[in-house]
Every structure is written in structure tokens, then in C-alpha cells.
Amino acid sequence: MADSSGKSSTYIGIDIGGTGIKGGIVRLKSGHDTNGELHGSRFRIPTPRPATPEHVADTVAEIVAELDSRPKAPQSSNPVGICFPAVIHHGICLSANNIDPSWVGAEVADLFSARLEREVRVLNDADAAGLAESRFGAGVDKAGTVLTITLGTGIGSALVHDGVLIPNLELGSLEFWGGSMAEKKASAAAREREDLDWQVYAKERLQPYLTHVERLFSPDLVIIGGGISKRPDDFMPYLSLRAPIVTADMTNNAGIIGAALFASEASASN
Template identity: 35%
Template sequence: MQTLAVDIGGSGIKVIALNELGEATTERSRVETPNPAKPAPILTEIVSLAAKQGGFDRVSVGFPGVVMDGIITTAVNLDPEWIGLDLAAVLSERLGKPVRVANDADIQGLGTIEGKGVELVLTLGTGFGSALFVEGKLVPNLEMGHHPFRKGETYEEQLGRAALDDVGKKKWNERLEKAIATLEHLFNCDYIYLGGGNTKKITFDLPQNVKIVPNLNGLLGGIALWRD
């Protein structure tokens, strides 16, 4: 049973094939996210990438927003046309395979967590993604990135890629250090995991219970969507 794992991001679309154990059986493929990031061109890119991955039986998709029963309800870093789209149904029709869709940070977490205590996953990319797990169980629809953080701005406004480009690496790191301390205190986390492309910009020493995890986890976690 092969699962095609898809990660839709604000800057890139990635796919890989996984076996039943969630191990990669192909090389990861990536293309730039079309601009504007509307559904039609992104779906076309996914179909094209899928065709190069060989055979697969089902599909898992990570999407940067709130997903409820396969339907997109928020898409802050993509085009508003996504909102209300039944992505699972549309992509299933295009690929001819069953499709399950979840928030991208949730999938990153499913590919990362140990399943013990309170574990928080933060993704630092185009936006600021989050997923909270308690004893291995996901707390659903936690869009922490759009909650107030400091100076009247949200976590995403202070720590997304646009903020990094605007204020520079030094100030961005200072903000991230404050955010980690705030969230650790808020949730009393046993572990905090940091994923996403901007983790390579981190310059300060992380607390002992905070660690950077591979971006590949955002694809590998896709197997968990099929564990009924």
C-alpha cells in the first residue's frame, strides 16, 4: 500500500511516496508554488508531480490553513479562492485515488511527536504554523499563528517570512526566543519542535526541551491520516 504524501506551502509544493510504515520509497519532488496561489494551477502542479512518483494507492495532503472534513476553511498565505473548496474530493477526482487532507503543521507533528505529555509543534515558513498534542492526541484547529503575540501583532505578523525579510535575522531571532518562552509558559510543554524552512535562520541556543526537526517530517506524517 503506497501513500502519496503532498505538502502545499506558501513557497513550495512537495510530494513523496511512502510505504505502509511511513518510510519514503521515492525521492522528494518540489516545485515553486504558483503566483497567484489559486487552486487550479496548484492542483495542476500536484497532478504533474504525482505522475512522476510511480504508482500509489491513496493520498495525504498537508494544507497551510484550517481543514474540516477535507474542506478548506482558511488560507491566509494562499489565494482566497481556496476557502470553501472540498480539496479532498476535487483532488481525488483528479488523481483517481482516495484523498485525506489535514493542516500542514498537524501533519508535521504527526511525523514528529513521541506521544508523551504536552508536545507543541511550530512551523516557521511563509507563515507561522502550530499543532498541539496532549498524550499523542491532537488538539484540533489550533491556528495559533493568528493569535495576538506582541505590540498589537500576531505570531505570524511578527515571525512569518515577511517579518523576517522586513526586520532582519537578529530581531527575528529575538522575537522567536520570546515566543518560545511565552508558549512554553502558556502550555507547560514537555517538548517544543520547530520545523519549516526558516529554522535554518535560528542563531540563539534553544532550551533543552526545544529542538529543530527535519522538514521531511511534514511529508512523512501523512501516513498517520490513514491510521483509522
């Protein structure tokens, strides 16, 4: 599928998670319209154990092969976008808070490019989700600074200013509550681990954390993503910031769509 310029408007996006690796074909443009929608169903395979670079690369290759086999697969010359739960700087993994430590120092983009035999663009998973939400989801057409906070096993964060991603914010690593990392106290996993009810969690954990983050970055919009965004009535009524605060629109597809978008824009800039 191609847009009016003749360039392909579909890209493959891959979202690498702790329990599963999922991918999809993403339609980014149709004529003059930008869609940001999955073209067909997602394809998911459980994350291998151990989740070493070689094992994960093999699983990603299996997913890409399945997507490539579909009748409306993107052109093979299009780069594949992959999002990953780590700090990614110039294609190199710099952290391993929620992944196998063997990834630290790995040249992630080169690893996947060699395994797939095609160009690959890699970014942090929260950055991918935030990019997708700012372009196609809850932050669409919002000028200024859009801050996305994803709440799950840890806390992910993405800052997009006037449509431009500022990568690797890592606000889950902020020291809070006497020196603990914020995600140890305010993530969705922390709520479950400590058996906090939603009101206590929102008022005593999320509210002070989000107030602190807002003071640091003065966003024009705050988007709450991650698994708990499916249950806004449980916690959103207890949160209040200067900026508007909303839940994410794209939930489980945000990483796939954001990764594909990142790959498409990197390709367009070349």
C-alpha cells in the same frame, strides 16, 4: 509493498507550499517496525500562478501520476495524504493567510479526490509536520503533549497529545505586541524583513512568544521546525523554556511524511 497483515505499507504524501508543491512515496511500516521514510526521491513542481484550486489540483495530479509510475508505487486503493497551508475543517478550507483567497470555502478533499479519482485526506501543513515529528522525528516516544512550532513565511503550530493530533491550532494568529498577529513579528520572514540579527530575533521576538505559548499549553516538549531549524546554533542558545526545546529532525520532508501518515491512519480507521 505490504506489511505482515497484507496491507500496503507505503502511501503518497503531498506538501502544497507557496513556492513549490512536492510529493513522495512514504514507507510507514516494515514488519513490526515503523519507519516514516521517503521511499525514493521527492518530486517537486513550482506552485502555479495563480494558485487557484483548479490549477493546484492539476499540479497535484501531475505529481501523483509521476509517483504512481514508479515501480514501488503504493496500491491505488490507498488514500493520498495532502497537507495544505490553511485551516482545514472536515475537508473544507476556512482560511487563506498564505494562499490564494479563492480557496476559502472550497471543499478541498472533494476537489482533489475528484481530480485524482481516488480517496484523499487533507490536513493543515503544520499539523502534518507536527504529526511526523511526534511519531518519527524529534518527538518520537515522547509521552504527553508535544508542541511543534514551524517558523517560515508565517508561524505554523501543531499539538500532539500522547500521539493524537489536535488539529488547526493556528498559534501564528495569536494577538501579540499590541494586537499584531504573532507571525507578523516572530516568523522567520519577519526577521529577514526587519533585518534583525539572530540574537535580537531570538531574545526579543521568539522568547516572549514561546513563553506565552508555553503558559497557555504547558507542553512536555517544544519542537522548532521550518527553515530556520537547519541553523540551530544561530538562535537556540538564546531560548529557554520550562519544557525541553529542540529543533526538528525532518525539515523539508516533514509535511510529506505527516500527510502520508495521516492518510494511512484515516484508512486504517475505516
